[in-house]
Amino acid sequence: MSEAEYQRFAAVTLHAITYASGGLRIRGFLALPPAGEVSYPSVIFNRGGSGPKGALIPETAMPVIGLYASWGYVTIASNYRGTGGSEGPDEWGAGDVDDAMNVLPLLDAMPYVDRERIGIVGGSRGGMMTYMMLRRTQRLRAAVTFGAPSQIHAVEASAYIRRTMAKHLAEGANEQLEAERRSAVCWASEMSSETPLLILHGTGDRRVDPTHSLRLATELQQLHRPYKLIMYDNADHVLAGRRNESNNDIRWWLDHYVRGRAPLPRTGPHGA
Numbered sequence: 001m002s003e004a005e006y007q008r009f010a011a012v013t014l015h016a017i018t019y020a021s022g023g024l025r026i027r028g029f030l031a032l033p034p035a036g037e038v039s040y041p042s043v044i045f046n047r048g049g050s051g052p053k054g055a056l057i058p059e060t061a062m063p064v065i066g067l068y069a070s071w072g073y074v075t076i077a078s079n080y081r082g083t084g085g086s087e088g089p090d091e092w093g094a095g096d097v098d099d100a101m102n103v104l105p106l107l108d109a110m111p112y113v114d115r116e117r118i119g120i121v122g123g124s125r126g127g128m129m130t131y132m133m134l135r136r137t138q139r140l141r142a143a144v145t146f147g148a149p150s151q152i153h154a155v156e157a158s159a160y161i162r163r164t165m166a167k168h169l170a171e172g173a174n175e176q177l178e179a180e181r182r183s184a185v186c187w188a189s190e191m192s193s194e195t196p197l198l199i200l201h202g203t204g205d206r207r208v209d210p211t212h213s214l215r216l217a218t219e220l221q222q223l224h225r226p227y228k229l230i231m232y233d234n235a236d237h238v239l240a241g242r243r244n245e246s247n248n249d250i251r252w253w254l255d256h257y258v259r260g261r262a263p264l265p266r267t268g269p270h271g272a
Contacts, residue, residue: 008034009070014062017076021102022095024087028078028103029061031069041117041259042107043068044140045077046100046133048124048147050092050164055084068121071251072259074113076103092125092168093182097132104139116141119258121250123147124208124237125164131184131216134191142257144250146200147237149208150216153179153186160207188219196226196264198253200246202235224268228253 001009011034019026033040045065047056056079065075080099082090090096107113119142122130127148134143149161153176156162162179169178180186191197197220201213210231217229230249235242256262 005070009066011035012062012066012069014058014066016058017106019102019106021081021099022088024081024099026078026081026087026099026102027085028076029056029058029065030077031062031065031075033069033072033074037072038112039114040072040074040112041119041254042074042076042113043254043258044100044103044107044118044120045075046120046122046126046129047077047079048122048126050083050090050125050168052083054125055079057084067247068254071254073119073254074107074110076107078103090168092165093128093132093178097129097136100126100129101133101136104137117258117261119143119254121145121254124149128152128182128184131191132182134195134197135184135187138192138194140192140195141261142196142198142253144198144200144253145213146239146246147202147205147208148199148213149182150184150212151186153183155209159209185215185219188216188225189223191225193223193225194264196253196257197228198249199227199229200232200239200249201230202232202237202239202242204234205237207237226264226267 013032015030017028017030065077068075078099079086080096081088120140121144124147127145130145199213201210203210220227232242239246
């Protein structure tokens with residue numbers, strides 16, 4: 001960080017929050033940017049991981065949502081049900097998506113948040129959940145995912161991401177059907193056509209094969225949807241080694257489409 005960037009980061013305040021979702025008390029965090037604006041754009045952050053190790057704590061929340069807040073965004077992150085002090089079981093792509101959706105009313109109730117300028121960023125499991133949210137709402141002005149699974153239904157049962165999903169399913173659940181419900185390539189046409197999507201993936205990702213993002217991008221291309229795919233050569237699941245570059249790409253996307261309210265890009269064949 002430059003000195004000016006550090007000063008803005010240091011001015012961010014991080015707050016623990018509790019809110020209601022599906023009759024459960026859900027924990028999370030809210031990062032508020034430095035003062036100076038009357039109405040702020042906002043970002044929803046969908047974390048990855050599962051179980052206690054995946055839960056956000058102040059030390060892991062601040063480097064991510066605190067960074068986005070230092071860019072001038074009111075940033076909110078849910079710990080989802082079952083982890084981080086939240087009630088209920090960890091459902092990994094079921095009721096937890098409701099928990100992420102239910103931060104929207106929280107943002108709407110904040111007088112300093114511009115309801116028309118809300119974006120979302122999700123990594124890994126949180127990226128999968130972001131795709132599922134884009135199937136349910138067109139309110140989000142822009143979306144970013146990194147390391148997100150999108151074709152769990154098409155991988156082998158031994159694949160890490162498939163095994164992770166399977167251990168969170170209810171007894172007797174149809175695993176293939178549940179995998180399809182969590183696989184955006186199966187319903188890409190139902191995702192919001194009004195939300196430009198930035199898909200980031202490291203070609204060295206061992207947890208979620210980068211072809212997940214390539215396959216989804218292919219579906220979006222055929223649908224003429226507004227998207228951009230960036231594959232970082234030899235970066236891993238969390239884009240380690242390319243963090244500064246990927247943060248710059250994320251910030252441009254949010255600033256362009258959320259803060260700046262840029263119109264949707266032209267899609268489909270055009271030009272010379």
